[in-house]
Amino acid sequence: MFRRNTLSLAIILILLGIALWSIFPLDAARFGREGMRLGLDLVGGVHLVYETQFPEDATAEEKARDMERARMIIERRIDKYGVTEPVIQTQGTERIIVKLPGFTDVEAAKSLVAQTGYLEFRYVERDGEGDPVYLNDYLESTGNEFIDRTENDKRIFVDAVGSPIAFLIKDDEGLTFIDAEGNPLDPETLPPEATESPSWIAARGDDGVQLTGDFLDEVAPTVSQEVTGAEYQVSIQWDSRGEEIFDEIAKFLYNSGPYGTPQRALGIFLDESLISSPQILEQAYRGQAVITGNFTPDEVEELANLLKSGALPMPLKKQPFYQGKVAGTLGADFIDKSITAGIIGIILVMLFMIAYYRLSGFLASLALIFYGALVLAIFKLIPVTLTLSGLGGFILSIGMAVDANVLIFERMKEELRSGRTLGAAIEAGFNRAWSAIRDSNITTIIVCIILYWVGSVIVAGETVQGFALTLSIGVIISMFTAIVVTRTLLRLFVGSNLAKKTSLFSSYWGKR
Numbered sequence: 001m002f003r004r005n006t007l008s009l010a011i012i013l014i015l016l017g018i019a020l021w022s023i024f025p026l027d028a029a030r031f032g033r034e035g036m037r038l039g040l041d042l043v044g045g046v047h048l049v050y051e052t053q054f055p056e057d058a059t060a061e062e063k064a065r066d067m068e069r070a071r072m073i074i075e076r077r078i079d080k081y082g083v084t085e086p087v088i089q090t091q092g093t094e095r096i097i098v099k100l101p102g103f104t105d106v107e108a109a110k111s112l113v114a115q116t117g118y119l120e121f122r123y124v125e126r127d128g129e130g131d132p133v134y135l136n137d138y139l140e141s142t143g144n145e146f147i148d149r150t151e152n153d154k155r156i157f158v159d160a161v162g163s164p165i166a167f168l169i170k171d172d173e174g175l176t177f178i179d180a181e182g183n184p185l186d187p188e189t190l191p192p193e194a195t196e197s198p199s200w201i202a203a204r205g206d207d208g209v210q211l212t213g214d215f216l217d218e219v220a221p222t223v224s225q226e227v228t229g230a231e232y233q234v235s236i237q238w239d240s241r242g243e244e245i246f247d248e249i250a251k252f253l254y255n256s257g258p259y260g261t262p263q264r265a266l267g268i269f270l271d272e273s274l275i276s277s278p279q280i281l282e283q284a285y286r287g288q289a290v291i292t293g294n295f296t297p298d299e300v301e302e303l304a305n306l307l308k309s310g311a312l313p314m315p316l317k318k319q320p321f322y323q324g325k326v327a328g329t330l331g332a333d334f335i336d337k338s339i340t341a342g343i344i345g346i347i348l349v350m351l352f353m354i355a356y357y358r359l360s361g362f363l364a365s366l367a368l369i370f371y372g373a374l375v376l377a378i379f380k381l382i383p384v385t386l387t388l389s390g391l392g393g394f395i396l397s398i399g400m401a402v403d404a405n406v407l408i409f410e411r412m413k414e415e416l417r418s419g420r421t422l423g424a425a426i427e428a429g430f431n432r433a434w435s436a437i438r439d440s441n442i443t444t445i446i447v448c449i450i451l452y453w454v455g456s457v458i459v460a461g462e463t464v465q466g467f468a469l470t471l472s473i474g475v476i477i478s479m480f481t482a483i484v485v486t487r488t489l490l491r492l493f494v495g496s497n498l499a500k501k502t503s504l505f506s507s508y509w510g511k512r
Contacts (some may be wrong), residue, residue, distance in 0.1 A: 037386065052095070119307065205244065205245035411428065
């Protein structure tokens with residue numbers, strides 16, 4: 001028993017050390033550690049407003065549907081970076097509002113949202129001889145013979161790293177050149193090498209439907225075991241409609257050049273930037289394909305994430321309509337007062353436990369300190385964004401942690417009164433109180449699950465989800481600290497001289 005208790009104590013001390021290091025790192029700058037992540041209502045964040053770009057013939061119903069889909073896609077993309085409780089809202093059918101708590105750098109926030117771009121597939125335009133058409137060909141052309149071949153498709157010209165440098169658009173007013181920022185383009189300002197950029201046109205099926213991220217079903221990084229070693233690649237699975245379009249495009253590209261040699265590349269564009277251009281090597285893929293190349297594991301993972309998260313139903317404008325920082329609605333003064341109130345409350349609870357349960361109460365107070373450190377460390381490592389509702393759930397779980405100790409100590413009092421030794425009273429007290437502690441905490445966890453689900457299906461349910469998440473984590477840890485930590489500390493006194501003074505483990509009040 002002594003050996004097992006010593007091992008338990010060592011594990012508890014190690015966990016406490018890790019928790020304290022997570023909350024208060026000795027060298028935060030060296031280890032790249034940041035403070036606790038707080039929500040918009042406490043510390044504010046970054047406020048971005050993006051404008052959408054719908055086709056002119058889009059109906060009101062299509063716009064409303066696509067706006068909601070875009071909101072959900074952006075929300076899922078941001079959620080991959082932690083439980084941040086972002087505020088993602090639509091404003092009519094023209095704008096999407098994004099509020100990211102805890103961000104102090106507007107450019108970093110824009111970079112995060114920008115990865116949730118419009119995904120489309122294109123290939124290099126060819127002339128009648130089968131040669132690529134370049135930007136210089138359009139600049140020198142007077143008959144518009146290239147643009148007329150595929151009606152009003154927009155051409156994209158990119159630099160060596162895939163970033164757009166120019167666009168060519170045909171509308172009722174004729175041909176229009178614009179730069180990457182949407183401003184009229186003066187060809188004289190382009191560097192000489194830019195004129196050799198090929199013209200990328202939309203990849204369409206036989207019925208004219210463009211292949212976009214809308215038709216992606218599954219995307220996953222995989223490893224192909226070749227003779228020369230492992231090859232990292234990205235596997236793509238299209239839905240039924242995407243399978244038809246992709247196979248039609250693959251057949252067209254494969255048959256457009258000499259048989260048996262690598263054919264035209266199918267460019268993958270995210271927000272009009274070229275992110276990859278795999279070769280079409282077969283004319284029938286049946287809805288499946290792989291992107292291969294000299295990829296590292298990290299590059300494959302990044303490409304798969306971009307493909308999965310880039311399927312917005314419509315493109316967003318490059319620059320936000322509005323960008324800025326948002327101050328916390330409750331303010332820094334409220335945070336300071338909340339922390340002070342929390343510390344005072346915990347100290348009062350600890351003083352009451354010590355005064356009423358004596359040495360047992362003191363040990364329970366030590367377990368409460370361990371509980372608070374471990375829960376805050378978990379909040380930081382997940383990470384959980386603490387809002388006012390989340391803090392409320394955490395504080396409520398502290399009360400429940402103390403409540404479990406009260407049940408245990410009251411059972412211990414009864415056992416000590418019946419004449420049992422301290423060791424027997426400790427074991428009997430914990431064993432008999434366990435069923436009540438278990439049942440009460442399980443019902444609370446069930447309520448938290450229901451609350452979290454309700455918060456996920458209602459408007460502005462982030463506060464409900466935050467409360468449910470922090471409360472459930474606190475309840476689970478409170479069971480561990482009450483049953484394991486407090487029990488381990490009490491066992492240290494079994495067999496010592498203090499064990500003979502049972503009055504130290506009882507209370508001043510309620511004696512018979």
